[in-house]
Amino acid sequence: MIFDFEVIKTFYGELAGKISVIRQTLGHPLTVSEKILYSHLYEKSGNKTFRRGIDYVDFAPDRVAMQDATAQMALLQFMMAGKDQTSVPASVHCDHLIMAKEGATADMKTAVYTNKEVYDFLSSVCNKYDIGFWKPGAGIIHQIILENYAFPGGMMIGTDSHTPNAGGLGMIAIGVGGADAVDVMTGMGWELKLPKLVGIKLTGKLNGWTSPKDIILKVAGLLTVSGGTGCVVEYFGDGAESISCTGKATICNMGAEIGATCSIFSFDDAMSRYLIATGRKEVSDLATANRDHLTSDPEVLAEPKKYYDTFIEINLSELEPYINGPFTPDLATPISQMKIAAKKNNWPEDVEVGLIGSCTNSSYEDISRAASVARDAMRLKLKTKSEFKITPGSEQIRFIAERDGFLDTFTKIGGEIFANACGPCIGQWDRKGAEKNLVNTVIHSFNRNFAKRTDGNPNTYAFVASPEVVTAIAISGKLTFNPLTDTLLNTDGKEVKFSEPAGMELPPRGFGNIDSGFQKPDKSGGKSEIKIAADSDRLQILEPFNEWDGKDFRGLPLLIKAKGKCTTDHISMAGFWLKYRGHLQNISNNYMIGAVNFFNEKTNLILNQNSGQYDTVPSVARAYKESGLGSVVIGEENFGEGSSREHAAMEPRYLNVKAVIVKSFARIHETNLKKQGVLTLTFSDKADYNKIQETDKIDIVDLNQMAPGKQVKVVLNHSDGKSETITANHSYNEAQIEWFKAGSALNLIRKLK
Numbered sequence: 001m002i003f004d005f006e007v008i009k010t011f012y013g014e015l016a017g018k019i020s021v022i023r024q025t026l027g028h029p030l031t032v033s034e035k036i037l038y039s040h041l042y043e044k045s046g047n048k049t050f051r052r053g054i055d056y057v058d059f060a061p062d063r064v065a066m067q068d069a070t071a072q073m074a075l076l077q078f079m080m081a082g083k084d085q086t087s088v089p090a091s092v093h094c095d096h097l098i099m100a101k102e103g104a105t106a107d108m109k110t111a112v113y114t115n116k117e118v119y120d121f122l123s124s125v126c127n128k129y130d131i132g133f134w135k136p137g138a139g140i141i142h143q144i145i146l147e148n149y150a151f152p153g154g155m156m157i158g159t160d161s162h163t164p165n166a167g168g169l170g171m172i173a174i175g176v177g178g179a180d181a182v183d184v185m186t187g188m189g190w191e192l193k194l195p196k197l198v199g200i201k202l203t204g205k206l207n208g209w210t211s212p213k214d215i216i217l218k219v220a221g222l223l224t225v226s227g228g229t230g231c232v233v234e235y236f237g238d239g240a241e242s243i244s245c246t247g248k249a250t251i252c253n254m255g256a257e258i259g260a261t262c263s264i265f266s267f268d269d270a271m272s273r274y275l276i277a278t279g280r281k282e283v284s285d286l287a288t289a290n291r292d293h294l295t296s297d298p299e300v301l302a303e304p305k306k307y308y309d310t311f312i313e314i315n316l317s318e319l320e321p322y323i324n325g326p327f328t329p330d331l332a333t334p335i336s337q338m339k340i341a342a343k344k345n346n347w348p349e350d351v352e353v354g355l356i357g358s359c360t361n362s363s364y365e366d367i368s369r370a371a372s373v374a375r376d377a378m379r380l381k382l383k384t385k386s387e388f389k390i391t392p393g394s395e396q397i398r399f400i401a402e403r404d405g406f407l408d409t410f411t412k413i414g415g416e417i418f419a420n421a422c423g424p425c426i427g428q429w430d431r432k433g434a435e436k437n438l439v440n441t442v443i444h445s446f447n448r449n450f451a452k453r454t455d456g457n458p459n460t461y462a463f464v465a466s467p468e469v470v471t472a473i474a475i476s477g478k479l480t481f482n483p484l485t486d487t488l489l490n491t492d493g494k495e496v497k498f499s500e501p502a503g504m505e506l507p508p509r510g511f512g513n514i515d516s517g518f519q520k521p522d523k524s525g526g527k528s529e530i531k532i533a534a535d536s537d538r539l540q541i542l543e544p545f546n547e548w549d550g551k552d553f554r555g556l557p558l559l560i561k562a563k564g565k566c567t568t569d570h571i572s573m574a575g576f577w578l579k580y581r582g583h584l585q586n587i588s589n590n591y592m593i594g595a596v597n598f599f600n601e602k603t604n605l606i607l608n609q610n611s612g613q614y615d616t617v618p619s620v621a622r623a624y625k626e627s628g629l630g631s632v633v634i635g636e637e638n639f640g641e642g643s644s645r646e647h648a649a650m651e652p653r654y655l656n657v658k659a660v661i662v663k664s665f666a667r668i669h670e671t672n673l674k675k676q677g678v679l680t681l682t683f684s685d686k687a688d689y690n691k692i693q694e695t696d697k698i699d700i701v702d703l704n705q706m707a708p709g710k711q712v713k714v715v716l717n718h719s720d721g722k723s724e725t726i727t728a729n730h731s732y733n734e735a736q737i738e739w740f741k742a743g744s745a746l747n748l749i750r751k752l753k
């Protein structure tokens with residue numbers, strides 16, 4: 001079955017016409033990203049040239065994907081929009097909440113029990129709103145997307161940072177926060193600063209131990225963790241065409257580690273082969289018929305430096321395997337240099353655990369190449385020195401890896417198979433002894449290796465390499481082992497050397513028919529019941545926020561005057577609090593607990609003007625709210641920088657914060673606050689920040705005359721009876737002023753329905 005084939009057919013049916021308009025508008029040869037981005041302009045964006053890296057543009061993506069942790073609040077918000085179904089196809093994937101501990105069967109049982117209420121809720125919402133639901137055990141979001149939903153030339157957003165994985169199938173796929181998903185699901189335009197373009201030309205051909213993973217490991221070393229920020233990275237050239245579709249997906253997936261908006265390859269034969277193998281020949285045929293529109297123009301390929309903002313060339317024939325880390329994915333060491341680097345940096349050489357799989361690297365090609373190394377080890381009579389764990393990316397992959405004997409091979413060399421889920425890739429690994437915080441080394445084929453990411457132990461040195469290199473190193477037990485040149489002593493005491501790994505791009509016996517774990521929506525016409533237990537502390541139905549009553553804000557006590565940096569982490573902390581992502585009342589107990597109070601330089605200790613006592617920020621905000629008062633938050637520069645987490649904007653609204661006035665906002669946080677109906681203002685004179693006193697009561701007046709570009713009057717009523725009037729700027733356009741008046745953007749959508 002091809003999911004949402006009508007949407008795909010319509011897209012290809014209109015593509016040629018759209019590209020012709022784009023050509024006329026832009027007036028220059030086009031890269032593949034430009035073709036895809038401009039063919040997905042939101043209807044109100046108009047046909048014009050936007051400036052890369054400068055202009056904000058509204059787009060209309062083709063679909064939305066959500067993982068179980070981030071889907072909760074996104075769907076709770078979507079439910080408030082009063083729609084019968086999502087405006088574009090969407091899917092939810094239960095992968096992040098499964099803890100890896102004792103192997104697939106036991107871990108799945110535990111996950112289904114512990115997360116039952118979340119899974120039941122997600123499943124019931126998906127049923128009601130016609131959203132594809134992938135049950136726990138079905139697999140990891142990006143692998144499922146690649147196997148089922150991605151199509152060349154399409155555009156999608158996903159509430160997970162590795163959404164760009166689908167670039168391996170020629171899609172512009174971007175990781176976003178829940179608020180963005182709600183925008184697209186409710187039919188609003190989705191805003192993005194038009195990305196700059198990085199062009200990477202691949203020449204030559206991968207050989208021997210080198211794999212697609214090594215390309216992105218090298219690129220991460222070249223561009224560093226921030227080098228791709230605000231950019232789409234486009235790969236092209238003969239070398240690009242020689243890489244399998246799943247190999248391309250690995251490269252795009254890990255493009256998140258260089259901060260790229262997304263990465264992409266042009267449509268080619270490898271993508272066509274993958275589409276056909278995964279049962280989507282019709283999509284392959286349509287893409288093939290539109291091939292010219294799904295690749296960069298010949299002029300771009302002939303003179304890339306002229307068309308890309310940054311240009312890099314890599315010769316795959318000369319590339320050697322890389323090992324990146326520890327603690328950062330951009331510390332790239334060629335495998336031949338690892339002995340020197342490990343010694344110089346005092347990295348622990350003994351490898352405790354090797355882990356392969358995850359959505360990044362568990363394709364048939366990856367698994368078959370790693371299995372060939374494992375088989376070679378058995379032939380050579382080698383004993384595995386490190387622990388070895390395998391996380392299949394999906395039930396589909398697990399099934400064929402088992403059917404074709406790969407899992408058996410891994411088990412024979414001492415491997416343990418985890419559930420088809422994120423597990424150790426996202427710290428959901430209940431690793432025995434990790435709490436002792438001992439210094440140790442692990443190596444994996446995932447993408448991120450920041451401190452604590454794998455097992456929660458800050459002293460775990462995590463390195464990243466391809467699955468075949470991880471397998472060889474796990475067998476050797478040494479980080480410094482180089483399978484290209486080094487020998488090992490086998491159980492007979494003989495020196496032996498690995499053969500080069502060999503694998504297959506696609507399963508010769510096909511992918512087979514399996515129970516994939518997909519739950520078809522019952523389409524009961526909105527009658528399905530949404531399941532949330534009354535006493536749940538993880539989930540809570542959202543109530544629409546009140547409309548603005550049309551009156552000025554008068555006598556609002558200052559809640560907190562935050563000093564210095566105030567990121568979304570200071571505003572709504574992660575860690576422990578993540579379990580309350582679906583419960584606004586509970587997660588609001590972390591509001592601003594990381595922010596520094598200007599008046600005492602302490603965190604989470606502010607004056608309650610009513611009682612005269614000092615208390616935590618959430619307690620004081622609640623006390624004001626309960627006594628019918630709103631409040632005001634003051635901040636400094638780039639307020640709300642960091643993630644696009646919508647909780648940081650929902651919590652103040654829930655706690656009745658009426659306005660946030662700062663020296664400057666991080667743009668996404670400002671928009672998120674506006675969407676929730678919190679008034680966002682900036683000091684027209686930044687020095688006015690100094691005028692705010694701890695016991696101020698604040699008026700914000702003439703709000704019924706609010707208009708784009710018109711300043712707002714703010715009166716500071718000090719406790720000594722004096723008052724000062726200052727002016728504040730705002731960046732609301734007409735439509736956003738309507739959000740404020742309606743009480744939130746979702747209230748407005750519901751009203752207009």
Ligand code: SF4
Pocket residue numbers: 095140141142160162358359360421422423425426446447
């Ligand atoms: S496997 Fe890792 S990279 Fe993939 S979605 Fe899960 S946590 Fe993210």
